[in-house]
Amino acid sequence: MILRRIARPMLATVFIASGADALRKPTGRAEMAGDFIESSLNALPENVSAAVPHDPELLVRINGAVQVGGGLLLATGKFPRIAALGLAGSLVPTTFAGHPFWQETDPAKRNLQRTQFLKNVSLAGGLLIAAADTEGKPSLAWRGKRKASAATAAVTAALPVGAKAGSSAWDSIVERTHEGASALGEKSEEAAELLRDRAPELAEAARQRSTEWAEKIGDRSAEVAELIGDRAPKVADTAKSLAATAQDKAEAGRRRWRKAVS
Structure with a gap:
């Protein structure tokens, strides 16, 4: 549908630009997200926290790479549902770490941060709709029921x-x-x-x-x-008789062999 071909690149533009900026200049974002990253890592179990990078700049770059990659996939229509879901996930740390309006004391800054926070919430809602869009194809639940009926x-x-x-x-x-x-x-x-x-x-x-x-x-x-x-005595006598007979036959055989040799 032509609407999807137009709407998806429009929705992906902000993520591609923001992700590219995070990859090129992560320092400012890392300083803003430092406290949020530290508290989040402390809240995780030790075995999980040990496997996660603790460098704020590295985490900012990883999040930026996810946004650039997901934005490109969404804009080109490649795996759009998975891309939209990944972009929605990348918005969670960006929103809470970059726009904590509840911590601002200056009214002007507080209003600005609240606006940015709500903008990201709106973007997340649009991404969730895009993740649920089947492009007119039957849903997985419907296809599962149809397979069961078949x-x-x-x-x-x-x-x-x-x-x-x-x-x-x-x-x-x-x-x-x-x-x-x-x-x-x-x-x-x-x-x-x-x-x-x-x-x-x-x-x-x-x-x-x-x-x-x-x-x-x-x-x-x-x-x-x-x-x-x-x-028992009879068995013993029989065994002795058989043994004597066998000995006599063996002696006779040896005598014949000696006579033949001489």
Whole structure:
């Protein structure tokens, strides 16, 4: 729209000029902002304050660079919403540090500073409007709702024929799902109650079975030990016989080898 192409450079002009002046001559602004910068740094947590530069002139130059860069982006229509938001943020320290009219005792200076303060407030309002301007495009909230509706439609389309939302088949699926969940809940409650009632009986039965198994193992342990004792000599004799047989075969093999060599 032609209006945006005219209004954006007009709004950006003051920031480009002010930022360029801050970059070229930061000393005067740094002296004015010294107390404000010091109090602001003291109000920050120590870990954050340690990471922020403490040199007033450097901070003035950084703020000036933000204003020049944001002003150029806004004037050329490149990322205008982000540029407008950045420029609005740069106005906060500039306004409070450069125009503290409440500290002035001279009526003339107080009026001048108040005028400058209100001018910056007005500029911040215009920048916030520019940051919210979507150029006629749908907002993020509207696009998000549309994406959600499209996803719902895609899921509905993937269902079997006749099982669309609002149809009798769809209502039947929903109703059966609820019935199944309700029945499952009732069955689980019945099973839990039955298990709770039968728990003492099950525990007593398990105790009796474990006692019976222990007694049987104790009764058979003597028999098992006696059986092992009876079979041990036989096993030992068999092992000795096998060892003697293996030794005889080895000796016969050595005799054959010697005869073959000689």
